[in-house]
Amino acid sequence: xxxxxxxTYRREPLWRAxxxxxxxxxxxxxxxxxxxxxxxxxxxxxxxxxxxLRWTDQPxxxxxxxxxxxxxxxxxxxxxxxxxxxxxxxxxxxxxMAMGAIxxxxxxxxxxxxxxx
Amino acid sequence: xxxxxxTEKPRDAAHGxxxxxxxxxxxxxxxxxxxxxxxxxxxxLDIVTHVQRHLDPTLAYRFACRVGVCGSCAMTVNGxxxxxxxxxxxxxVENGRIEIGPLANLPVIKDLAADMSPFFEKxxxxxxxxxxxxTREADIxxxxxxxxxxxxxxxxxxxxxxxxCFAACDTVRWxxxxxxxxxxxxxxxxxxxVRDAGNAARVHAVAQGGxxxxxxxxxxxxQHCPVGLNPTASIAGLxxxxxxxxxxxxxx
Numbered sequence: 001x002x003x004x005x006x007x008t009y010r011r012e013p014l015w016r017a018x019x020x021x022x023x024x025x026x027x028x029x030x031x032x033x034x035x036x037x038x039x040x041x042x043x044x045x046x047x048x049x050x051x052x053l054r055w056t057d058q059p060x061x062x063x064x065x066x067x068x069x070x071x072x073x074x075x076x077x078x079x080x081x082x083x084x085x086x087x088x089x090x091x092x093x094x095x096x097m098a099m100g101a102i103x104x105x106x107x108x109x110x111x112x113x114x115x116x117x
Numbered sequence: 118x119x120x121x122x123x124t125e126k127p128r129d130a131a132h133g134x135x136x137x138x139x140x141x142x143x144x145x146x147x148x149x150x151x152x153x154x155x156x157x158x159x160x161x162l163d164i165v166t167h168v169q170r171h172l173d174p175t176l177a178y179r180f181a182c183r184v185g186v187c188g189s190c191a192m193t194v195n196g197x198x199x200x201x202x203x204x205x206x207x208x209x210v211e212n213g214r215i216e217i218g219p220l221a222n223l224p225v226i227k228d229l230a231a232d233m234s235p236f237f238e239k240x241x242x243x244x245x246x247x248x249x250x251x252t253r254e255a256d257i258x259x260x261x262x263x264x265x266x267x268x269x270x271x272x273x274x275x276x277x278x279x280x281x282c283f284a285a286c287d288t289v290r291w292x293x294x295x296x297x298x299x300x301x302x303x304x305x306x307x308x309x310x311v312r313d314a315g316n317a318a319r320v321h322a323v324a325q326g327g328x329x330x331x332x333x334x335x336x337x338x339x340q341h342c343p344v345g346l347n348p349t350a351s352i353a354g355l356x357x358x359x360x361x362x363x364x365x366x367x368x369x
Contacts, residue, residue, distance in 0.1 A: 003221075009198070090353070
């Protein structure tokens, strides 16, 4: 058998925070073209865009929007943490900051969901 | 001597046995299982030594000081890179079992002995050797421990070259050009050494493709370093230093 590829170091919260940052960024990058395509409907007239926006009033889209807001918030806060590491003097408590970013992003998404429901 | 004294077990008496799976072979191989007596204050290195001395003398592994100074004995213990001479079995044993393999991200010479050549080649690439600015005839330069540069060096200098950070780094795993946390940490100490004359070449070297900017700030090196260093912070320092050099036009 081949030498096992040991990965238990990936149980560390900071490694997981890095993956949350990366995956949220990839998902946001996937969303962006769809966002521009939706906005581009306005080029075909007001009615076309309004029709599409009414179609997105379905509950499934509300849930998707909530996830999107959560992804935006967690990517923004995680990015600020990494920028602070790379550009400012080192600060202890990185695990708490990473977990705090995820908690705040979850709260922001929850507040968004409450507002639109 | 009282009766109680005569019945007392010696300090190294066995407390049952532990099932130990040890990697045998090179990059291709298999885990072989042994039963080893469990003792008080036993380290993972003690287990490996017991197997080699009492159960299978063909087992290959590497150690020297046994007290956490030389950095020779790092291995993968239950999937996590560790310095085995300072890792107590009682802290890592899971359900009476322990799995010991060679360090990840390095070729295997035999069994538990990883080939450290790629690790030290990265040190060379990062210009990890001191470049003197004076001759041996010059007086010893006094360096105050209170200077900013010396405090930065103090925070990063105690690396024992064990390779644990190299084995715990996903960027090393994904990018074969990446110099790795230890080499970049070493470069950071030299960049801050006021006696060193090689920093133009060093900053240029660590600003290249496999240098400091390849780090994804996963912080696994910081989380796993057995002597509590923070290579992530050192690499961040190099990122800032190379950026300053770029703005000043010192990098091509």
